[in-house]
Amino acid sequence: MNLLNVDTISETTDKLKKYCPFISPKTECVGLMQAVGRILASDLVSSENIPPYRRSTVDGYAVSSSQLGAASDMLPTFLNVAGEVLLGEDSSGLSVGSGTCVYTPTGGEIPDGADSVVMVEYCESFGDNMLAVSRPSSPGENIVQPGEDIKSGELILRKGRILHAQDIGILAAAGITSVPVFVPWSLTVISTGDELIPPEEVPGPGQIRDINSYTIAARSIREGLRVSRMTALKDDWETILKTLEDAKADSDIIVMSGGSSKGKKDMSSALIKAAADCGVITHGVAAKPGKPTITGFDKKSRTMFIGLPGHPAAALMIFEQILIRIWRDLTSQSEESTIQARITSNVGSAPGRRTFQLVSLTKSDVPEAMPLFAKSGMILPMSQADGYFEMSENQEGVRAGDLVEIHLWK
């Protein structure tokens, strides 16, 4: 892997999008409760006014405001109660005329002739259907007009939106019960290494527990992606190749970690060449951490391959920078949340490589970002970090006190 031949992160993602158009996610329509947390696949417009009718926001009496004049406690206006609006029923049989009013509960349809509602608190009933009103009212008071919440033809939710509870509420309100969403990629996640054991085992000499299949699968699940298979395999050509071949049948993406550099047992590049009919597209990414990264694709099975570095922090960061960015881009998701923070010490960059620096944040007027330096292979700093900032390929580093843009971990 020659530094001169490596691709930048954006070249890597551009090539994958260009050579693997089949990874553009499909869409499907699901019911409201299946849509929770899914990504909306098209703009949605309301075909109706919401609310559909003039609606009272209070329990009170629908009146014509001009009838009340300057009503007060001392000099109330007396009105005749001509009827009562019932919730869930139309008020067309009722109307408010000279000297009359109609009782309406919250949410009731305002009858003809009324232009406002006086709260019950300002009204006193007495005698047969008589009402004393001790406050004036103005046109429109305590009424929501048709379409005041959402107008017919209004854009209510944009493509790329992750559907939260309030969005499901909008869909319910607008009567949209079949929701177009993106179909998540299906991923196979493979860790490779003779030294790896499952988390439930106790490491013997030279052994470590597999981290990468868990971090990559967990990150995928957090992003709404589907993990169809996760496994840790020894550095054995036949076993890994067989797993890759099987995975091609049911996965959109195969993510393999470990064995991506130039060690004796590093064979992920050769394995991708063997398993993918179009071989390797990128071998080496100008990133720190994460240089030994390999991508490739298989046209016949429409599968994209990525070989991540073995070091857990590098594997997760590169997965984030390449796969998650492509997914977010293809699903029209708006940029992730970032905040400005002042860096607390000088941080150097790796010349010619995009550098990703973990930080933890302290809260003050302008948040401060403390760099967390992780020795190769360490995982705790990844978890202690609130996020990271980037230094571009030709940036020389940052100085203590500089403002940097922190990408917050999701």
Ligand code: AMP
């Ligand atoms: P490799 O790229 O296979 O040479 O691995 C680089 C370093 O990352 C080695 O120290 C490995 O032991 C370590 N490593 C590789 N895969 C994993 C994994 N799945 N979990 C934890 N550490 C790993």
Ligand code: MG
């Ligand atoms: Mg290895």
